[in-house]
Amino acid sequence: MEKISKTILNQVITPRNPESYKGNYGKALIIAGSTQFGGAAILASSAAVNSGAGLVTIATTPEKFSAINSTIPEAMTLDYHNKKELLKAILNNKVIAIGPGLGTSSVAIGLVKAVLNNTKTDQTVILDASALTIIAEEKIPLQTTAHIIMTPHQGEWRRLSQLGIPEQTEAKNFEALHALNPDAVLILKKHGSEIYYQDMSFQITAGNAGMATGGMGDTLTGILTGFVSQFGYSLATIQAALLIHSVIGDKLYKKNYVVLPSKIIEKLPKYMNEFSQQTTNKN
Ligand SMILES: NC(=O)C1=CN([C@@H]2O[C@H](COP(=O)(O)OP(=O)(O)OC[C@H]3O[C@@H](n4cnc5c(N)ncnc54)[C@H](O)[C@@H]3O)[C@@H](O)[C@H]2O)[C@@H](O)CC1
Numbered sequence: 200m201e202k203i204s205k206t207i208l209n210q211v212i213t214p215r216n217p218e219s220y221k222g223n224y225g226k227a228l229i230i231a232g233s234t235q236f237g238g239a240a241i242l243a244s245s246a247a248v249n250s251g252a253g254l255v256t257i258a259t260t261p262e263k264f265s266a267i268n269s270t271i272p273e274a275m276t277l278d279y280h281n282k283k284e285l286l287k288a289i290l291n292n293k294v295i296a297i298g299p300g301l302g303t304s305s306v307a308i309g310l311v312k313a314v315l316n317n318t319k320t321d322q323t324v325i326l327d328a329s330a331l332t333i334i335a336e337e338k339i340p341l342q343t344t345a346h347i348i349m350t351p352h353q354g355e356w357r358r359l360s361q362l363g364i365p366e367q368t369e370a371k372n373f374e375a376l377h378a379l380n381p382d383a384v385l386i387l388k389k390h391g392s393e394i395y396y397q398d399m400s401f402q403i404t405a406g407n408a409g410m411a412t413g414g415m416g417d418t419l420t421g422i423l424t425g426f427v428s429q430f431g432y433s434l435a436t437i438q439a440a441l442l443i444h445s446v447i448g449d450k451l452y453k454k455n456y457v458v459l460p461s462k463i464i465e466k467l468p469k470y471m472n473e474f475s476q477q478t479t480n481k482n
Pocket residue numbers: 235236237238239240298299300301302328329332352353354355388389413414415416417
């Protein structure tokens with residue numbers, strides 16, 4: 200398994216074209232949140248906004264609109280119970296992330312099916328948290344032709360792969376991933392998170408126990424959304440998104456016993472600027 204080098208950050212995060220506008224940085228739809236889990240939707244969408252997605256729409260339950268609008272005024276809101284509007288948004292966004300705080304209600308199951316049934320080749324679907332639990336429990340096939348990125352923690356991967364945590368070896372993870380969808384990317388979240396794609400596997404050597412805080416994975420989903428929206432779907436983009444989350448986490452951990460997801464989100468623009476400048480200096 201190859202270790203992901205920090206140089207990937209300088210390669211992926213490049214200075215912005217002065218003549219660009221929000222349309223150049225991708226439209227993203229995040230389907231997240233429920234009565235019980237509003238915070239997950241807020242963290243995922245503010246991570247997407249702060250990591251540079253051009254335009255972010257958050258589809259959630261209307262009772263969370265005012266909290267979302269007051270915390271992340273940059274994001275637009277959509278009621279995910281409105282099937283017609285939701286379908287329009289699924290068709291019109293380049294990146295669709297689904298799952299953080301969604302819960303496993305019948306509405307949530309319908310949302311996961313709507314995404315998998317209506318996305319196409321030029322789109323990316325990021326499946327996290329409750330979306331993965333639903334896919335495992337309802338045995339929903341990953342049939343979309345869109346790029347798929349799954350981000351389970353070891354417990355979610357156990358549900359999806361039927362592999363107990365001690366059985367989650369490199370060889371068995373490949374086998375289980377290919378049985379689910381041979382072209383999907385798996386990000387297996389743990390201490391030293393791993394990426395599996397086709398016959399390749401990678402690991403980050405960043406991240407710390409201060410990051411063991413609720414909402415940390417929801418934040419990673421938002422960063423992946425922001426990165427794929429603006430830098431495009433590629434293995435390098437995915438590696439950079441996974442790495443920057445933990446690299447910022449490590450910088451904060453030097454002076455903080457606990458690393459809050461919202462603090463990582465706050466630092467994204469500053470560190471992305473630093474990594475983009477390092478590219479300029481090298482050239
Ligand atoms: N502020 C919020 O609104 C939050 C909402 N959340 C949402 O809560 C819902 C349930 O997600 P959870 O992940 O809490 O619960 P899950 O039930 O999906 O997963 C937890 C289970 O996985 C096991 N597990 C094994 N290895 C693990 C690992 N490395 N990391 C985490 N768990 C591991 C645990 O022991 C436990 O049995 C999701 O929709 C999630 O997005 C969480 O993200 C926490 C924050």
